[in-house]
Amino acid sequence: MKGKLATFFSNKQLQVILYSLFIIVTSAALYFSQKSVVSFLLLLSSLLILHFMNLKNVTKWIVALGLLFILIPFASSGGPAFQSYMEVATMVGIYISMALGLNIVVGMAGLLDLGFVAFFAVGAYSYSIFATSQASNFMPFGNFPLGGESFWGFLIVGGIMAAIAGVLIGVPVLRVKGDYLAIVTLGFGEIIRIIFNNGDRPINITNGAMGIASVTPPEIFGMTLSFPNQFYFVTLLILMFTIFAVLRMEHSKLGRSWKAVRENEIAAQAMGIPLVKTKLLAFALGASFSGIMGVVFAAKQAFIDPTSFTLMESFTILVMVVLGGMGSVPGVILGAAVVTILNLQVLTELTNWLNQLSLSGVLTIPDALSPAKMQKFIFGALLVAFALYRPKGLIPAKNKIFDVKKLKDHRPDHLNNDTKENSIPIDKVQV
Amino acid sequence: MTILEVTNITKQFGGLTANKDITMNVEEGKITAVIGPNGAGKTTFFNMITGVYQPTSGDIKLDGKSLVGLRPDEVAKKGISRTFQNIRLFGEMSVIENVLVGMHTHLKTNLIGILLNLPFTKKEEASAEKEAYRLLEYFELDHLLNEKANNLSYGAQRKLEIARALATKPKLILLDEPAAGMNPKETKELTEVIKRMGQEFNVTVLLIEHDMKLVMEISEHIVVLDHGEKIAEGNPEQIRTNPKVIEAYLGSAAVH
Amino acid sequence: MLQEILQSLPQVLVDGLTLGAVYAVVALGYTMVYGILQLINFAHGEVFMSGAFIGTAFFILIMGMGWASAIPQFILLIIVLILTASITGLVGVGLERVAYRPLRNAPRLIPLITAIGISFILQDVVRFIAELFNGNYIVTGPSLFSEQITLKASAISSIFYDARFKTSFLIVLGVAIILMVALDYFVNKTKWGTAMRAVALDRETASLMSINVNKVISITFFIGSALGGATGVLFAVQYGTIDPYIGFILGLKAFIAAVLGGIGNIRGAMVGGMLLGLMEMFASANLSLLTGGVFGAEYKDVFAFAILILVLIFKPEGLLGKPTAEKV
Numbered sequence A: 001m002k003g004k005l006a007t008f009f010s011n012k013q014l015q016v017i018l019y020s021l022f023i024i025v026t027s028a029a030l031y032f033s034q035k036s037v038v039s040f041l042l043l044l045s046s047l048l049i050l051h052f053m054n055l056k057n058v059t060k061w062i063v064a065l066g067l068l069f070i071l072i073p074f075a076s077s078g079g080p081a082f083q084s085y086m087e088v089a090t091m092v093g094i095y096i097s098m099a100l101g102l103n104i105v106v107g108m109a110g111l112l113d114l115g116f117v118a119f120f121a122v123g124a125y126s127y128s129i130f131a132t133s134q135a136s137n138f139m140p141f142g143n144f145p146l147g148g149e150s151f152w153g154f155l156i157v158g159g160i161m162a163a164i165a166g167v168l169i170g171v172p173v174l175r176v177k178g179d180y181l182a183i184v185t186l187g188f189g190e191i192i193r194i195i196f197n198n199g200d201r202p203i204n205i206t207n208g209a210m211g212i213a214s215v216t217p218p219e220i221f222g223m224t225l226s227f228p229n230q231f232y233f234v235t236l237l238i239l240m241f242t243i244f245a246v247l248r249m250e251h252s253k254l255g256r257s258w259k260a261v262r263e264n265e266i267a268a269q270a271m272g273i274p275l276v277k278t279k280l281l282a283f284a285l286g287a288s289f290s291g292i293m294g295v296v297f298a299a300k301q302a303f304i305d306p307t308s309f310t311l312m313e314s315f316t317i318l319v320m321v322v323l324g325g326m327g328s329v330p331g332v333i334l335g336a337a338v339v340t341i342l343n344l345q346v347l348t349e350l351t352n353w354l355n356q357l358s359l360s361g362v363l364t365i366p367d368a369l370s371p372a373k374m375q376k377f378i379f380g381a382l383l384v385a386f387a388l389y390r391p392k393g394l395i396p397a398k399n400k401i402f403d404v405k406k407l408k409d410h411r412p413d414h415l416n417n418d419t420k421e422n423s424i425p426i427d428k429v430q431v
Numbered sequence B: 001m002t003i004l005e006v007t008n009i010t011k012q013f014g015g016l017t018a019n020k021d022i023t024m025n026v027e028e029g030k031i032t033a034v035i036g037p038n039g040a041g042k043t044t045f046f047n048m049i050t051g052v053y054q055p056t057s058g059d060i061k062l063d064g065k066s067l068v069g070l071r072p073d074e075v076a077k078k079g080i081s082r083t084f085q086n087i088r089l090f091g092e093m094s095v096i097e098n099v100l101v102g103m104h105t106h107l108k109t110n111l112i113g114i115l116l117n118l119p120f121t122k123k124e125e126a127s128a129e130k131e132a133y134r135l136l137e138y139f140e141l142d143h144l145l146n147e148k149a150n151n152l153s154y155g156a157q158r159k160l161e162i163a164r165a166l167a168t169k170p171k172l173i174l175l176d177e178p179a180a181g182m183n184p185k186e187t188k189e190l191t192e193v194i195k196r197m198g199q200e201f202n203v204t205v206l207l208i209e210h211d212m213k214l215v216m217e218i219s220e221h222i223v224v225l226d227h228g229e230k231i232a233e234g235n236p237e238q239i240r241t242n243p244k245v246i247e248a249y250l251g252s253a254a255v256h
Numbered sequence C: 001m002l003q004e005i006l007q008s009l010p011q012v013l014v015d016g017l018t019l020g021a022v023y024a025v026v027a028l029g030y031t032m033v034y035g036i037l038q039l040i041n042f043a044h045g046e047v048f049m050s051g052a053f054i055g056t057a058f059f060i061l062i063m064g065m066g067w068a069s070a071i072p073q074f075i076l077l078i079i080v081l082i083l084t085a086s087i088t089g090l091v092g093v094g095l096e097r098v099a100y101r102p103l104r105n106a107p108r109l110i111p112l113i114t115a116i117g118i119s120f121i122l123q124d125v126v127r128f129i130a131e132l133f134n135g136n137y138i139v140t141g142p143s144l145f146s147e148q149i150t151l152k153a154s155a156i157s158s159i160f161y162d163a164r165f166k167t168s169f170l171i172v173l174g175v176a177i178i179l180m181v182a183l184d185y186f187v188n189k190t191k192w193g194t195a196m197r198a199v200a201l202d203r204e205t206a207s208l209m210s211i212n213v214n215k216v217i218s219i220t221f222f223i224g225s226a227l228g229g230a231t232g233v234l235f236a237v238q239y240g241t242i243d244p245y246i247g248f249i250l251g252l253k254a255f256i257a258a259v260l261g262g263i264g265n266i267r268g269a270m271v272g273g274m275l276l277g278l279m280e281m282f283a284s285a286n287l288s289l290l291t292g293g294v295f296g297a298e299y300k301d302v303f304a305f306a307i308l309i310l311v312l313i314f315k316p317e318g319l320l321g322k323p324t325a326e327k328v
């Protein structure tokens, strides 16, 4: 029975047919029954199924891009809930990108950073300050607010500012031994928030606790972007860039040096890997992804204040990484999606549902227990449960599989004339 | 020609003098061994050469240039590589990735190259992978290339550490008890590998080993430490018959 | 400027000592656990917070019983301290069993993550219970030891202003000092204290010497958490109002105090706690003055973290700790 089932599921054609059916049904359900959050979630989960399917990587990417760029926005567009779906999807994209950034630091380099949201804040404030009249309070030249076209440039500026913040924090912090790092980064996360919170004196740079409102919306080809479905595509493009960049890094000299540092600092050093520089690079690159999304976030919300960048946000991103699987790119993507949807949709839906139940007198749940308030408990339980029972997360990190054939065929030139006997002296020894 | 020149180095840990005023040379191309009873200070000596500890006093020169004050990664770049007494592999990484990490300093690509996957990066990476594979073949680990280093047997882990160290293309390789925990067959194979390694990889070997058979068979020069001090130095024959050495190993009773 | 600083000095000292005493006792919990397991028990701040809530609940409960109002406040305090300390002590033991012991051989990142998780769970469970019974998670306890005392510092020298405090200040300081002295005696003079130091020095050797390492670790958690819980009670008595989130930042500060004194070093934690409390109060009173109004008291947390970073960079072994080098 088991064998039959296995052959059934490994049958490629069947898989593809079932999968297509699944997509058609869920997207049709979403299109025609707009309130159906379930079909929206199922449609999103088709991406996860795709990950596990027995297809070529290129095929998977093409299908995924098709789903993300065409089908999901189209299927959601059938009614009034369109913008709210797109809003959720945009937030998912923003968090995935951040979680991938943190994954470089925590998952690959093994550095527990508990103040990661600081870099998101740096990105968000970089844009907000210059895309409002805030900047005229301290800039000796220039005309503020800057126009909406500046948004695109600020994606890069935000990334760079966050990377610089990463280095500034990293330089003192990374000399500190392992465990303390968590505390020190947590401290820095708080420091940055406190600075933004009090940055209205002596010169009003950040407008303090009041926050910065009316951030100029992005503009492209004369079109102003202000709706979630527009930000969805911006976010998606940046996210794709992030994923490609992260995958490239992972399987390069860089990714290996991070993992080596994580696995054994002393041995990594003995192989010529400079510890501080390598960790700093992880910090800076991880931070930059967060900073870029900070710019998007600020533009999307059109308003930011320090309450968006609390410790809890840092922990939320950490939960995403731990839940998905530290060091695992697909895992972290899944983790970020699950946690964001849990936060934005499932918990609120559940709360509404329970409220309705108690209104209609079916059962009464004390307000203290309302799911929306239980976020901390749920996160805490997830962290503990995963650390104890599944420390490698939902989709554990995998090492790249090297193909022996490719490694054997073409020897480097200077070795080509080596005969096999010469190159493997051990054979002779064994006798 | 002298490749490594150690002059009067001393290392103190608080009140404990782990190395006291040691002077010795390593000749290029010759296998040199450092031996001595447990706690004699051999590993500490290696740690100072590789920059893990800084000597309290004295000087260490590679090809005439001082290594004192350099960080371990800087020492590695100057051409000294090592293995560890308590194996320090990158456990969660695959066998071939461990070797690839060893090649780190020889890969010249940069962030742009990596992000854009430029042809230069691709080519460099591909040839590094092939080279790493050849090293694995040399140590008969090629069939394990995709295995996690943690899952290897003890003997295989020791071999992998040597392979990884060689991947840095060192001038001088330091092996800290390479045969520890190996069975006699594995030890015999390893002995042969170490013997040939010098020539084939153009590297000078300096090793610590407790297995006297191995040491006597392959060393051309032996330095004996006891209680942090150098008590003897010479070729295997001289060491075998040196009463001080016998005393250090067996206690004074054995001499008389 | 100097004059203004001096004027406020007596009050700064009083407030700083109160806060410092709280930091010091909580820091003990961090330092003991770190000494033995090389683990930052992130959840310790939450144990402290739970202590504050449990203590307040006992106060409300006992004082609600009519006959109990006859009990002198001081006796009442002692009863509540003992009850609360026992409960939080057991919470600590349970915490170690569930969240840390199974992970003793896991990569070091993992227990840190469970610790954060446990923190969250404790915060939310306390919030939930408080909200359920009180309607609001911010709880104000009965006011105890609240007579105002004025320290006539101006009588010593006219440079100073008078300092004012509640009797509870003396209680907090007194109890904290008693707890610290008792702990110091326990660790240095008793059999289990010796076992504890042995395990901290070298766990493997200690277990070879037939010391029951697991039991020692449990005892360490019990004592550390009992002290933390008792301090929570003191905190509630001194400051009156508590919420489930007081433990996190206070715990961090206490940890900073432990690092400042030399992590793993019990007397170091006491010194570090007192010092940090004093410095923080000094900073929050004078930061604005010293920086010409650029930085105000709201930067006092920044100040504490700056101390942590400076210590870690320039004297990572802390004031009373001994430098160590990792063996390779």
Ligand SMILES: Nc1ncnc2c1ncn2[C@@H]1O[C@H](COP(=O)(O)OP(=O)(O)OP(=O)(O)O)[C@@H](O)[C@H]1O
Pocket (backbone or CB within 6 Å): B013, B016, B018, B036, B037, B038, B039, B040, B041, B042, B043, B044, B045, B085, C325, C326, C327, C328
């Ligand atoms: N980081 C350190 N701090 C304090 N003492 C140390 C340190 N490293 C080594 N020692 C001490 O120095 C002495 C020499 O140790 P070392 O490891 O060099 O000996 P060894 O000759 O390699 O012994 P073995 O044969 O057992 O490996 C020992 O007493 C050891 O405890």
Ligand SMILES: [Mg+2]
Pocket (backbone or CB within 6 Å): B042, B043, B044, B085
């Ligand atoms: Mg040794």
